[in-house]
Amino acid sequence: METLLQATGFPYHLVHLEEALQLPPSILQPGPERSGPSHPSYKEAVDSFIQQQQQQQQQQRQQDRDSGTSLPGHSAQDTPAGPLGTPRLPDTAQSQELLRSFEAAGTATAREELLETLRTHLIVQTARDRGYAKVMTGESLTRVAVKLLTNLSLGRGAFLAVDTGFxxxxxxxxxxxxxxxxxxxxxxxxxxxxxxVPTVTVPPLFTKRREKPSIHQLVERFLLGLQEEFPSTISTVYRYGE
Known part of the structure; x- marks a missing residue:
């Protein structure tokens, strides 16, 4: 995973799930909306970024010609970015406490919900600590359709707009x-x-052999099974959520 992140050249942050046990209570409250000067449009921001990159490349080439010490084809721009801070491995006590929290959840559905909640809180808190105003997630249309039916099955239909919207x-x-x-x-x-494009597969939660599957797993199997026979199943469920 870390090798793939380094290859992208973008800054990244590694956070252990155990750190969710140390989140402040303010994570449960919506933060104040940031007020400030109006930001430029997307096109203006892209044009400005391209101009900055061109200027930096010209300055780097000029420095290389003046110094004559840089290797050809290598510059500071070619060095991939790494994590802004080396992550500290969680303590054994924290790992055991997290494990007990998952064991205390009586069903596989409860553990799935707990895992998703902890991940969301960690991502939001990390974004706040690093000063990010937006977070992009990778839910596909298939994942959104599964989440839509899962929320309905769990009685969370009131949150469909925020859980599955853009x-x-x-x-x-x-x-x-x-x-x-x-x-x-x-x-x-x-x-x-x-x-x-390299692909990273996140393993699901471990389920005991005799334990009933979670509602998330049942809904996913149901939709993917229908999708094999009726190719428009996923898109139909997705449009229903719109």
Whole structure:
């Protein structure tokens, strides 16, 4: 995972799930919306970024010519960015406490909900600590359809708009954006295959052999089974959520 993040060249942050046990109580409250001068449009921001990159490359080439010590084809711009801080491994006591929390959840559905809640809180708190105003997540159209039916099964229909919509602004100062929600999992898999994009698979929660599957797993199996016979199943469920 870390090797893949380093290859992208973008800054990244590694956070252990155990750190969710030390989050402040303010994570449960929406943060104050940030007020400030109006930001430029997307096109203006992209043009400004391209100009800055060109200026930096010209300055780097000029420095290379003046010094004559840099190797050809290598510069500071070619060095991939790394984590802004080396993550500290969690203590054994924290890991045991987290494990006891999952064991205290009586069902697989409760453990799935607990894991999703802890992950969301960690992402939002990390964004606040680092000064980010937006967080992009990678839910596909397939994942959004599964979440939609799962929420209905769990009696959370009132939260469909924020749980499956393009934007989620309930955190106040941090907006969650889902830019991949218009593409199915199969479309994304084909794109990654054709263009050689590395793929990371997140393993699901461990389930005991005799334990009943969670509602999340049942809904996913149901939808994917229907999708094999009726290819428009996922898109139909997705449009229902709109």
């Amino acid at each position: 934007t989620d602004q309930r955190h106040g100062d941090v907006m969650v954006v889902r830019p991949m929600r218009d593409y199915t999992a199969k479309e994304i898999a084909f794109y990654n295959r054709f263009f050689g």
